[in-house]
Amino acid sequence: MTVVNAVLQGIFLGAFYAVLACGLSIMFGVMRVINLAHGDVAVLGAYVVFVIVQGTGMSPFVAFVVALPVMILLGYLLQLTILERSLKSGILTPLLATFGLSIVIQNLLLITFSPDVRSLGENAGAVTTSSWQVTSGLSVSTLGVVILVVAVIVFGALQLFLSRTRAGWMMRATAEDSDAAELVGIDSRGVYARATALAVAVAALGGLFLAIRSVFDPVSGPTQLIFAFEAVVIGGMGSLWGTLLGGLALGLAQTLGAHINPEYSALTGHLLFLAVLIVRYGGGRVSFGTAR
């Protein structure tokens, strides 16, 4: 029964990773860019919610809705100030620039909020503590179900947005071929800015879940980025539903690893990621010396 429990926990954890990874997947899909500050953006979102909760005493879920416009604005700014410039100059520049940004965000958070570990679990009310006892060995936490349902809604809504709305068509056209999209009158700058704003908003949702389900501090970002990127790669880069499945696979690998030994949690996730890379890119030729 405990294995069944571990699988269930893995699915809930995986849904959280899928939400974290969603923004990374959107930006890669539309702009072919990986934002190395993505994890820090999620943690920044957690801090914005934290500040609102501290100031007003409202529920973190309501505070997130208040924080959303701020995060969307930050997404636009990120695109207009850093990403737009870096997209023009080769594949390494966006990585270098966002890595620099990642260090800046972490240390500004450190200066503003001290290195203390925080959590919003207590502020979120009964949702974090309640659970359904199915059998003696199996209980389903309400928060896990909430995150899973929200994850499915987020991915479903994105699917509808991309397939049914005009803005979604423009985004897909730009992702397919930005020059051709420009020719038919689509402003790719605007599309990129909207994609980044959307990615930052969903990252903040990931930050909210991080803050409620566990703890966070100013340097939590890099770990979130690694897990999010692993989910994107496991699911197949450029595929939105793949990212949801990749997140679930990563969550399952981690909880099943932790089931064997609690210290193996992150390790089994990393090993799944590396195994997927080997299988997916394993067909290439090996060359060391003179053979061409």
Place this chain on the structure above:
Amino acid sequence: MRVQRWTRTSKLFTGATLAIAVLLATVPLVFESDVVQKLTNLLILVLLAAMWNALAGYGGLLSVGQQAFIGIGAYGTVFFAGLGVSPYLAMVLATLVAGAISVPISFLALRLRAAQFAIGMWVIAEVISILVRLDQNLGAGTGISLIQLNQYAPNFRQAYTFWLALGFTVIFLSALFFLLRSPLGVSLQAIRDDEDAARSLGVRVAARKRLLFVLAGFGCGAAGVLIGANTLFIEPGSIFSVQWSAYMIFMVLVGGLGTFEGPILGAILLFWIRTTFTQGGPWYLVGLGATAALFALALPRGIWGTIEERLGLRLLPVGYRVVEVTGEKRSA
């Protein structure tokens, strides 16, 4: 027209570089031990910057995971010293192990490109870090001291470590220098300028990249060995920290990506910043991150690359230049 390798400046400067290396060797005989320790730190930075530049500047491989090799070097020293090997021999062995491990890692890592390579290397560093934390003999998560180095009096120990650092720096920078000057170097610079074009002209891109990757594995391993010997205490949280990658990126971007001299300049700058401003404070890291991002966006060739471009200056002869010869006969 003729093709020229050496210029007057580069002859002068290469001579000066050799003279500086010889002068540096006398530092432990002349200066106090805290100066020796600081200069060891500078040499470590120079070595790290040059190795990261070899990967990113010439191979187009942006790694956020070179701390994997730094950690292997440092923990390798602890491992061999624990077996009873003399500490300085343990350091050389640990460097060789770090380089050797980079070979199998390269077969996985070099299949990846851009962001996948960058984060893939980071994950590999995390995996090695977790494996170290699981090993009680290596001090697990709490760290371990290099007690075997206590058999030397402190100023002798610092002198030996400095000479080892100088030796490693000279060896690895010379290796890179001669690699870039060799026929292989021409293909490396072609890959730097345009990988696809180089491949279409018959350059064996994968093999060349592997050469750089293994060189950087050795070099970063050597740097890790020296970091351990200089601090005497190793802890997985700091030796496998992604902050090493941040320092390397800063030094190379500010100095000049894809130039030989730039990373050395970047290392001297970071060393100067670290000794001038309070070490490790968060504002200092905000400054480093912001400067690196600004250089990536606004001055991608760095300080040295820009100087080289504007003035046509070349201090160390790693490339070729075409010069107009006065009175040359124009014939077909």
